[in-house]
Amino acid sequence: MTAAPGTAAAALDRAAREQGGRVLATLIRHLGGDFALAEDALQDAYAEAAERWPRDGVPRNPGAWLTTAARRRAIDRLRRARGLDERVRALEALARRDGGGVHLDAPPADDDDEQLADDRLRLIFTCCHPALSPAARVALTVKTLGGLTTAQTARAFLVEPRTMEQRLTRAKAKIAAAGIPYRVPPRELLPERLAGVRAVVYLIFTEGHTASDGELLLRGELCDEAIRLGRLLRAQLPPDPETLGLLALMLLHDSRRGARADAAGRPVALADQDRLTWDGGRIAEGVALLDEALALRAPGPFQVEAAIAALHAGAPSLEETDWPQIAALYGRLLQWRPTPVVAVNRAVAIAFADGTRAGLAELDALAGERRLAGYAPLHSARAELLVRAGDAAGALAAYERAIALCGNGAQRAELERRRAELLP
């Protein structure tokens, strides 16, 4: 059977996108944790597929075909390198077990679902190792587990392809040279390392969630990938309340994906969102996961954030939201995460719970702190509360300050629009 060249190319694109990350995870295990060799071999396999699939037909199981082909190319590469006899022998043993060659429609050998999930889990812990820089952890996790190309990864994080290429190359070189292990950490290290993995997964999610530019589609895929990784952690590791909390939080935030921007890509504030377009399935799943987390009775910041998101998701309108509870939860969150964004959100919640004056008093106190004085969201929140308090002059001054400090184009345009509404 011979497929039309276009069909084979499309099948290869799809296989790379959907199964590339899994194939890579399996290869890294087969190659004893050699990240760079696994990637090179996979690239070889893609090239071989691009040549053979149009001629011989698309294999029934493209992922298994790519795994076997890449493993064979890895052996070739190792044979060409010198002084690596031991690894070559190990690989040849692997190849013999496969029957020596690449077969179309090869059965998925040892690539059953459970093994695949194990491979991906090991890979997350390697990509999120604390010996790598935070930016490298995030990029490496998205690229290898999400099966993205370097160009796509660069676009997703809004950096030049060359910058991303260097970041990834340096990270892989460090993994190999420094001996970063390819495994799920032992029990005594697991809590600390898992916290690091959660931080990376959440960074991937927020990177996609705060998208406000033309690459919305790809950025949305970052949210999907983060949620997939969250599900993997939940399925493969012993129950952990913060992991459940993280997954719940991502699902609850993601339920509003369609409502957070208008057709032109402009951000839509919570007050103006059409709550009927929120994804009920996501909300129900998030709330159920949060209940599961809370039942484990070990509170943490992700659970508190998820609880806040759940209160918003369950409220019929902005006014009919349980603001006193939300203000209290932000107070709790502040103990774990004493960040400007949490402090400002708490003040806004207090404004809804106890009145505009009470919220303004909180914000004025924060504005007096040196480290917060240059934080744009604080001034835009102040401006909104001053509008509600009837202080137009004060609101104008606060908007001016927020606009001067705001670094995001779409958000600045929105602030300018709101300021213009105040002008006579």
Next chain:
Amino acid sequence: MQYALLIYADPTAMPAPDSAEGQAEYTAWMEYTQALAEAGVMRGGEALHPAPTATSVRVRDGETLTTDGPFAETKEVLTGFYLLDVPDLDAALEWARRIPSVGYGTVELRPTVVFDRV
């Protein structure tokens, strides 16, 4: 893999050798070294004389530059090192975080270069 654990500390933060803290830390170093030896991971290691005894050498454009003092002019200086043979970075990190001066100093981990015999 072999790792060098390079131990940096600010000399002014070190307890005086004849103080109670100094004696306690001395005991901690002895116990730590003993633990490494018993675990069979220690390949070497030395305590170093204070930074003023250091000499740094660089060669630039064929010219040898010899300078008095440690290579970096920071508050923390190299005070000693261990050479360990352990399976991976996590195992080396586990040993590094037990170094007695890690609470006020820094331990830098460096994989050592293994030269293939061709």
